[in-house]
Amino acid sequence: MINIAVCGAAGRMGQRIINSIVETEGVRFSGALERPGHPLVGQDVGLIAGCGELGVAVSDDLNGVIAACDVLIDFTAPKVSLKNLEACGLQKKAIVIGSTGFTPEERALAAELAKTTPVVLAPNMSVGVNVCFKILKDIAATLGDDFDVEIVEAHHRLKKDAPSGTAVRMGEVVAEALGRDYNKVANFHREGITGERTREEIGMQTIRGGDIIGEHTVYFIGMGERIELSHRAMTRDMFSRGSVRAAKWVVSQKPGLYDMQDVLGLR
Numbered sequence: 118m119i120n121i122a123v124c125g126a127a128g129r130m131g132q133r134i135i136n137s138i139v140e141t142e143g144v145r146f147s148g149a150l151e152r153p154g155h156p157l158v159g160q161d162v163g164l165i166a167g168c169g170e171l172g173v174a175v176s177d178d179l180n181g182v183i184a185a186c187d188v189l190i191d192f193t194a195p196k197v198s199l200k201n202l203e204a205c206g207l208q209k210k211a212i213v214i215g216s217t218g219f220t221p222e223e224r225a226l227a228a229e230l231a232k233t234t235p236v237v238l239a240p241n242m243s244v245g246v247n248v249c250f251k252i253l254k255d256i257a258a259t260l261g262d263d264f265d266v267e268i269v270e271a272h273h274r275l276k277k278d279a280p281s282g283t284a285v286r287m288g289e290v291v292a293e294a295l296g297r298d299y300n301k302v303a304n305f306h307r308e309g310i311t312g313e314r315t316r317e318e319i320g321m322q323t324i325r326g327g328d329i330i331g332e333h334t335v336y337f338i339g340m341g342e343r344i345e346l347s348h349r350a351m352t353r354d355m356f357s358r359g360s361v362r363a364a365k366w367v368v369s370q371k372p373g374l375y376d377m378q379d380v381l382g383l384r
């Protein structure tokens with residue numbers, strides 16, 4: 118039996134992850150973390166997550182909750198996730214991180230900290246999006262430089278980072294397949310007299326509104342034809358089920374930084 122704790126337990130994803138843990142065989146829900154001062158600390162987290170009383174209170178004791186688990190699933194924010202990764206490393210506990218919005222420096226720090234413990238860090242835990250990452254590589258490499266690439270993503274009004282972690286990864290996959298550096302060719306903003314589009318640039322467009330769970334489209338636009346590869350999330354449950362699948366997988370891995378391509382055997 119694998120003991121899984123959740124950080125960000127009262128959040129949109131945290132609540133769905135708790136439901137997924139309870140529904141999954143071979144795992145046990147062992148603890149729930151929230152930020153110190155959160156009004157729900159001390160309350161039964163099952164009642165918050167809508168799956169009935171679980172006898173697990175929301176806690177702000179990071180080290181205590183880590184000690185009682187085999188793996189921590191963390192959907193919070195980059196700075197919190199890095200602190201949690203360091204704390205898991207000190208106790209030799211695995212961690213699955215779904216937070217997005219990491220800077221390149223923060224990603225490098227995560228890779229450094231992952232030398233002490235196994236870590237899955239992935240901007241999107243859904244099977245569908247991860248298959249898209251794989252397909253995108255082939256499409257981009259096959260089309261080459263003749264097709265312009267534009268990426269459009271849409272999410273709910275409460276999302277804090279932009280572009281989404283998924284859109285960034287899509288841009289990185291395409292850029293790499295085309296021999297480009299994403300950080301140099303990503304174009305996040307067009308306004309006024311922009312001049313003609315460059316061949317190399319990858320346009321990154323962001324929509325925020327209402328309760329959109331997550332939508333991504335990559336456009337490959339040629340002369341006289343275009344390909345659109347789209348993924349639309351209709352529930353958060355495939356993210357949460359993916360995170361539990363990653364948790365079951367990561368506990369038996371060697372220390373290192375992994376992503377969902379590793380978990381799903383898509384590499």
Ligand SMILES: NC(=O)c1ccc[n+]([C@@H]2O[C@H](COP(=O)([O-])OP(=O)(O)OC[C@H]3O[C@@H](n4cnc5c(N)ncnc54)[C@H](O)[C@@H]3O)[C@@H](O)[C@H]2O)c1
Binds near residue numbers: 125151195215242
């Ligand atoms: N990888 C994926 O598949 C995937 C899917 C959905 C969302 N996300 C990402 O997950 C993150 C969370 O998304 P959300 O919609 O659940 O956000 P949310 O704001 O609803 O939840 C975040 C939770 O983290 C808690 N938190 C903040 N600081 C904390 C701390 N120090 N200790 C413990 N808990 C703390 C907050 O109180 C909140 O309850 C975002 O970065 C989002 O982009 C990733």
Ligand SMILES: O=C(O)C1=N[C@H](C(=O)O)CCC1
Binds near residue numbers: 276277
């Ligand atoms: O709701 C969010 O926030 C999501 N974030 C991820 C991202 O930034 O790619 C995945 C989709 C939902």
